[in-house]
Amino acid sequence: MWVFYLISLPLTTGMVLMTLRYFAGPHVPRYVLFTVGYTWFCSLSIIILVPADIWDTMSSHHTNRGISFFWSWSYWSTFLLTWAVVPLIQGFEDAGDFTVSERLKTSVHVNLLFYLIVGSIGLFGLILLIMMHKTWKGGLLGFAMACSNTFGLVTGAFLLGFGLSEIPKTIWINADWTTRQKVLSHKIAKMAVKLDDAHQELSNAIVVAQATSKQMSKRDPLWLYMNVIDEMIAQMFREDPSFKPQGGQLGENDMDYDTDQKSMAALRRHLRSASEEYQRYKSEYVTYVLEALELEDTIQNYERRNSTGWEYNSSIRPARTGKLGSLLDTLEFFWRCILRKQVAKCLAVILGTMSVAILFAEATLLPSVDLSLFSILIKSVGGQEVFVQPSDVRGIFRPTDADSSISYIPFVSTLMQPLPMCILLKLL
Template identity: 70%
Template sequence: MWVFYLISLPLTMGMVGLTLWYFAGPDVPRYVRLTVGYTWFSSISIVMLVPADIWTTITNHDRAGISFFWGWSYWSTFLLTWTVVPIIQGYEDAGDFTVTERLRTSAHVNLVYYLCVGALGLCGIILLILLQKSWSGNILGFAMACSNTFGLVTGAFLLGFGLSEIPKGMWINADWSNRQKVLSHKVAKMAVKLDDAHQDFSNAIVVSQATSKQMSRRDPLRAYMTVIDKMLLHMLNEDPSFKPQGGQFGENDMDYDTDAKTMAALRRQLVIAREQYYRYKSEYMNFVTEALDLEETIKNYEHFGSNGWKFVSSFRPQRSGRIGSVVDVVELFWRCLVRKQLEKLSAIVLGCMSAAILLAEATILPNGVHLSLFSLLINHFKHNEVLEQVILETYFYFTFY
């Protein structure tokens, strides 16, 4: 068992760390990174716990340890999902100027959501009472059942989408002509969104600057405006290439300087507009870069032998020296020949895995009948702990990732 944990634990933590590094922006606070990382690890820990649970059940080992980890995973995920993460999310999203006010705003927003969910739960309980249905256990068990049902239904929808979309998407993307058309459509669509986001960000900047100019130094709200001015100055200094253009006033844009709440709304509008602009800008640049790389790949494929069996790029200088020449040759074979075939092979393998998972989910039969590929493999290697854990780990990592 220790061999399994030595492999699965670093692998799981590494995947969580890479995902966090890829998606987290440079301005994300450290406590948010730690909270999100721990949340993901608590949720994904099931890929370690389920194989270990199956193995302890088959071999009749002591279940005290695995029960403790199941409780830790469940309650950590439950508290983070319904309490900690929503509060932090609302806190970061609030535009208030003090910690207390931001926490109060976050609690108010989440309280509305909890009241709506609680009202639906109350309607369900009333419906059960009217139908004269009873259930064994207590309120806590009923709440856990509702939470599990929500998670299972959501997971089923997401899993069903991924099982078909990922292999199909990889197979379609391996076709260069089709991928070019898709990228052209995405670049055009994202250019429109980026232009709208630039307009919104420019409007927010113009409104903030105009509000600051019309507010006197003795105004009670001047301290709040000073915070917004410093934040705006930092935004403009960190990206000198951004130039506000076409900023316009709306009907109520000059009504922000009435009280602390409206000033908080102005600050929140500025932050949201900035984040949306840079999000669309990043996506637009990624699509453009991918389209240019694909165009280069196609050109090198069409002139495979005339370029001296080397990959020629128009966006970077040619590599020099013997090592550089070898790297150019390797890049040519990788981008023009190997990667395309590898993508098709991966699509076929993932498609077969998806079919195996669907077969496993659809053939849960009683009386020890095993029609699932994974069930057959597990029972065949049930006396070999390492192979059994590898099979289970492969199944769950593919399912969840």
């Protein structure tokens, strides 16, 4: 069991860290990074807990208290993070107020309003259920658990289905250079329009903030807040000197900011939101453009392979020098121009085969005959721990022991398919 933990724990932690590094913005606070990382780790802990739980069920035929504790830790941590901690932090970071207490107050107010609406809908549904079933005697806690499980299963069915179809199909399509060029051309054109709109929105926000600053007297009690906004704009220009505001397209409500604390908070929030949106679209646009240039280099290197001596020449980075430069160029040529496409197609076929096997296993739950390929593989290895746990990481297992802390996991394999692929997709 310890061997599996030594493999699964670093793998799960590495997946979380790689995802954080890929998606995190440049100025995200550390407590936000820690909260998001911990949330993702709790969600991905199923990779560790499911095989351990099933192995415990198969070997000892009784529920291990340690496994039960970790299941409870994962569930309640995810529950609290989903419904309390993460929304509170999200509202706190989204607020434009100038003090911690005011930002926290705004976050609590927004979340309470949301939960009031959701709670009213739930209460209406509960009243309707009682009216339709006058003899209903079910407990409120049981009803809440049933609603929670139903929501989780339905949401999982829609979201995790992405791993069954889109990932194999996307990998297969992207393996073809011509098709990928067309897709990138479409994405670049689409992203260019979004980037232009985001640039205009940020320009308008900056013009409005500068106009408001000019109209405000330095003796104004709110000048301290306006000074924070001015420093925020100056920081934007220092980080991106190439950005040039383009005003002149302001709407009727763009200058509708009064000189009070609430309006200053709204202005700061609008400015920060526009800046983040612009930076996000700019990053995506640059990524697509660099990928398109790299793909064009790959096609040209393949077509001119005889004249270049089967060495990869890039137009977007300096040429390699030194004793190993020629060798590295040759290895890069074989990877980018020959092996990469074949590896992608093989990976797409493997994932597609797994998707078909998963769908077939879930579609044949009712028959008494076990037709699940993954269940057959797990049972065929018998009591060999080394083979049971890796087989179950992607599998569907139907434990027969009533003492197992899990009864059936219909979406485990659907979840497991895309997660380990993040490392491979990063390489491809």
